[in-house]
Amino acid sequence: DTGVSQDPRHKITKRGQNVTFRCDPISEHNRLYWYRQTLGQGPEFLTYFQNEAQLEKSRLLSDRFSAERPKGSFSTLEIQRTEQGDSAMYLCASSFSGQGTGELFFGEGSRLTVL
Amino acid sequence: TQLLEQSPQFLSIQEGENLTVYCNSSSVFSSLQWYRQEPGEGPVLLVTVVTGGEVKKLKRLTFQFGDARKDSSLHITAAQPGDTGLYLCAGDSRYSSASKIIFGSGTRLSIRP
Numbered sequence: 018d019t020g021v022s023q024d025p026r027h028k029i030t031k032r033g034q035n036v037t038f039r040c041d042p043i044s045e046h047n048r049l050y051w052y053r054q055t056l057g058q059g060p061e062f063l064t065y066f067q068n069e070a071q072l073e074k075s076r077l078l079s080d081r082f083s084a085e086r087p088k089g090s091f092s093t094l095e096i097q098r099t100e101q102g103d104s105a106m107y108l109c110a111s112s113f114s115g116q117g118t119g120e121l122f123f124g125e126g127s128r129l130t131v132l
Numbered sequence: 133t134q135l136l137e138q139s140p141q142f143l144s145i146q147e148g149e150n151l152t153v154y155c156n157s158s159s160v161f162s163s164l165q166w167y168r169q170e171p172g173e174g175p176v177l178l179v180t181v182v183t184g185g186e187v188k189k190l191k192r193l194t195f196q197f198g199d200a201r202k203d204s205s206l207h208i209t210a211a212q213p214g215d216t217g218l219y220l221c222a223g224d225s226r227y228s229s230a231s232k233i234i235f236g237s238g239t240r241l242s243i244r245p
Contacts, residue, residue: 021174050233059138059220059235060175073232108174119224119233120165123174 021124023109029130030099037095038127042111049092050121051084052108060108066092067114099131135159136223136236144242148210153239155221156203162224164197164204165233169218211243 022041030036042049048067052060063082064074068089081099086092096103106128110121139154155164163182167175179188181197181204188195192215194207204221221236 052235057218057238057240059136059238062232062234065232110174119163120177120180121167121175121222121233123176125172125174 021109021111021122023107023124023127025127026125027128027130029132031132032101033098035095035097036099036129037093038107038109038129040092040094040109040111040124042090042092042109043122044090046111046113046122047089048112048114048119049086050110050112051092051094052110054106054108054126055104063094063107096129099129101131104129104131136221136234138219138221138236138239140239141237142240142242144244145211146244147212151208151211151241153206153208153219153241154203155205155236157223158202159223159225160201162201164201165222165224166195166204166206167220167222167235169220169238175218175220208241211241213243213245216241216243 024039028036050065051063053063054060062075063078064084066086069086081097084094106126108123108126110123112119112121136157145151163180165180166178168178169175179190179195181195184199184201186197192209196205219239222233224233
């Protein structure tokens with residue numbers, strides 16, 4: 018296992034289109050997080066899963082955003098009817114809750130550009 | 133809402149100088165983590181501090197967790213150009229009903245040769 022992988026690395030889309038990002042976490046990790054990061058800022062929490070259960074979703078997230086982790090392994094983040102303000106780097110991270118301190122291992126991110 | 137504020141936002145210093153980055157919150161965290169992020173990559177964990185007052189050293193980097201578990205600092209001695217990057221603190225809000233890790237706004241560090 019080489020770490021957390023995200024796909025695609027880059028996505029350019031037109032406003033109003035739907036986009037979906039995929040994250041494959043480290044295989045033994047039961048927690049999976051999605052963050053959004055804009056240039057020069059820290060990652061902003063979007064949502065996280067423990068196994069297949071979505072435990073929390075940011076109130077900042079509109080209904081256009083949805084995330085799933087159907088079998089407790091990979092996860093998808095879908096953005097419907099994209100807006101220019103959605104342009105950002107979308108980061109996925111995984112961790113193992115049994116470690117106690119929740120260290121996150123990040124993927125390289127999926128960069129979204131909405132024209 | 134839990135917020136982690138980092139200061140300074142930007143720091144540009146000469147190679148060989150010392151610096152300190154601060155991470156403050158009004159909330160208590162069960163642990164505090166520091167990450168470094170390079171352009172185009174995800175953040176990479178540097179250290180986790182768990183106990184109030186804890187100090188950890190990683191070569192020229194010294195991390196401290198406040199006694200009340202609300203703040204942390206990162207001190208770099210004799211900075212080198214390889215230390216350049218975005219430094220992020222992150223708090224684990226395990227005390228709340230839903231444990232999640234939130235990040236500060238980051239400190240962008242530039243070390244001039």
